[in-house]
Amino acid sequence: MESTWDLSVFYSGFDDPALRSDIETIRTMTAQGVEMVKQDLPALQKLESIVSTLESLTNKLFRAFMFCQLTLAADAENREAFRTLEELSALNVDAQVFQSTCTRYIGTVEELDAVIAQSSILKANAFVLQEAKQQAAHMLPESMEKWMLRMSLSGSDSFQKLRDQLMGTLTVEMDGKTLPLPAVRGMAHDPDPDVRKRAYEAEMAAYPKVALPMAFCLGGMKGEAITMCEAKGYPDVLTQQLEESRMDKETMDAMLEACREALPDMRRYLRAKARLLGHKDGLPFYDLFAPVGSDIKKYTAEEARDLLLATFGKAHPAMAEFMKHAFDNRWIDMYPHEGKEGGAFCSENHEMGISRILTNFVGSFSDVSTLAHELGHAWHARCMQNLPLLMAQPPMPLAETASTFNETLLAHTVLDTAEPEQAFNLLEGILMESTQSVVDIYSRFLFENAVFEARKTHTPAVEELREMMLAAQEEAYGNGLAADVRHPDMWINKVHYYLGGIHYYNFPYTFGLLFGLGVYQLYREQGAAFLPKYDALLSRCGSDNVANVAKSLGIDVHSVDYWRSALAVLRGEIDEFEALAAKREKQ
Numbered sequence: 001m002e003s004t005w006d007l008s009v010f011y012s013g014f015d016d017p018a019l020r021s022d023i024e025t026i027r028t029m030t031a032q033g034v035e036m037v038k039q040d041l042p043a044l045q046k047l048e049s050i051v052s053t054l055e056s057l058t059n060k061l062f063r064a065f066m067f068c069q070l071t072l073a074a075d076a077e078n079r080e081a082f083r084t085l086e087e088l089s090a091l092n093v094d095a096q097v098f099q100s101t102c103t104r105y106i107g108t109v110e111e112l113d114a115v116i117a118q119s120s121i122l123k124a125n126a127f128v129l130q131e132a133k134q135q136a137a138h139m140l141p142e143s144m145e146k147w148m149l150r151m152s153l154s155g156s157d158s159f160q161k162l163r164d165q166l167m168g169t170l171t172v173e174m175d176g177k178t179l180p181l182p183a184v185r186g187m188a189h190d191p192d193p194d195v196r197k198r199a200y201e202a203e204m205a206a207y208p209k210v211a212l213p214m215a216f217c218l219g220g221m222k223g224e225a226i227t228m229c230e231a232k233g234y235p236d237v238l239t240q241q242l243e244e245s246r247m248d249k250e251t252m253d254a255m256l257e258a259c260r261e262a263l264p265d266m267r268r269y270l271r272a273k274a275r276l277l278g279h280k281d282g283l284p285f286y287d288l289f290a291p292v293g294s295d296i297k298k299y300t301a302e303e304a305r306d307l308l309l310a311t312f313g314k315a316h317p318a319m320a321e322f323m324k325h326a327f328d329n330r331w332i333d334m335y336p337h338e339g340k341e342g343g344a345f346c347s348e349n350h351e352m353g354i355s356r357i358l359t360n361f362v363g364s365f366s367d368v369s370t371l372a373h374e375l376g377h378a379w380h381a382r383c384m385q386n387l388p389l390l391m392a393q394p395p396m397p398l399a400e401t402a403s404t405f406n407e408t409l410l411a412h413t414v415l416d417t418a419e420p421e422q423a424f425n426l427l428e429g430i431l432m433e434s435t436q437s438v439v440d441i442y443s444r445f446l447f448e449n450a451v452f453e454a455r456k457t458h459t460p461a462v463e464e465l466r467e468m469m470l471a472a473q474e475e476a477y478g479n480g481l482a483a484d485v486r487h488p489d490m491w492i493n494k495v496h497y498y499l500g501g502i503h504y505y506n507f508p509y510t511f512g513l514l515f516g517l518g519v520y521q522l523y524r525e526q527g528a529a530f531l532p533k534y535d536a537l538l539s540r541c542g543s544d545n546v547a548n549v550a551k552s553l554g555i556d557v558h559s560v561d562y563w564r565s566a567l568a569v570l571r572g573e574i575d576e577f578e579a580l581a582a583k584r585e586k587q
Helices: 017-038 044-076 077-107 112-116 120-124 126-138 142-153 154-171 183-189 191-211 211-231 238-243 249-277 302-317 317-328 365-383 402-415 420-455 463-478 505-538 547-549 560-586
Strands: 172-173 177-180 345-349 353-357
Touching: 017 044, 017 077, 044 077, 044 112, 044 120, 044 345, 044 353, 044 402, 077 126, 077 142, 077 154, 112 120, 112 126, 112 238, 120 126, 142 154, 142 177, 142 211, 154 211, 172 191, 177 183, 183 191, 183 365, 191 211, 211 463, 238 249, 238 420, 249 420, 249 463, 249 505, 249 560, 302 317, 302 365, 302 402, 317 365, 345 365, 353 365, 365 402, 365 420, 365 505, 402 420, 402 505, 420 463, 420 505, 420 560, 505 560, 547 560
Parallel strands: none
Antiparallel strands: 172 177, 345 353
């Protein structure tokens, strides 16, 4: 099985004439598009031209950006990719100016719904057009926009690129060897406690090499976000992010209230795991991902693929065929290596009907679950394949639906047929991942709140950021984590803090887990009859707001009780784990 992805489907290389042609087309389309919007044309004709041009332009941008960004994700020091990405970033400013020009115009169209009703093209894109009319109230002043966006190239855009370079090339010294950071972080799953501890210590020793520039990257990006937020007329960055995520504050408040209520239960799990591993006062950070029990299976990439195909072949045959296609056609870059980005992601291309997935697979069940998660994202994109491009962009909270569903289905399927020892390990694995989504994500939310508050007056220094992170971990994890072995430098590691134009990239994961649990419960109740409803749900994620999409399945995300019911599933699993762990302690 091939373990690297194929990027030649985009372009044969950075000297491919097709790449240069697309770049020049992007340049031409943005200039011509702005002039078109300024012309005195009937609203119907102009709106159809706007939709057509935006689709064509976005397709060109997606292809070129994906080629550069995916190349750099696996090879951080690729100079050609970096230079081309710089050129595209500059062109993207003009593309954003064109898009803003379109949004401003849509905001002026009277009787927009009546105009939309006259055209099949507009009716197919009705939601995004109506959304644009609302967004027009938060546009940057036209006279300032181009210059502010260009300044962002030497601000947030440069800081993001610097962050990617720093983390892509950061190595860790361990046992006399120089290793890539993702490989060392992967040792957190190692069955040997000494390896886990030494890997943690080596990781922590590596961060000071990049802490100072990373602090400036973070401070610079969050400072720019505050400025842009004020210029667009939002009261704060969180309000802006919620609106752009199509999620209202009522939903977030209900979800976070239920999560805070559940923190003592999550800590019960952490302390029970700590006792199993011989710790008296909570779990040291280096053992958060430690396997428990004696049946600790390591998977090869082929075994991981076969497990996924067998699991989803029974549950959702169409998805299993899709997964097989992804493995057979080199959609996935599997293994960690120096110069490769850490973590995992899925990048989708609507026009080409393909995705590319990056993982750092070292063989744990968590790695298999990560593959299921990212392939869920790819399946979500496939379910939206027949929609217009502009209607196939799900907001962040709903974008985690299919990935979480896949993780949950995989874990419970394997759990249902596992031997007792393996079942115990899998149960712990489910709770380990859930703790990340409920507890750790909450700590990230608290941390980002603190950074934004501090950034109103100054750029937080390294030590201040470390204190913020420890305070956030204390509030979220409490006595579930050992007080003296936490992770003050987690702000350096998490890429989600450093995404230009996207902030608070944390609550969507909590939403995804708990919404996904609700969707999975419906699948358990209805079986195969639910699958058409499930795929239909995925297809409409880019066509409505979060609350309405959830309502299509009878889920009320404004209700604290819904979130409590989802968390009750985890509470039952914690009760079971705690009882099983107590028996093991007595043995």
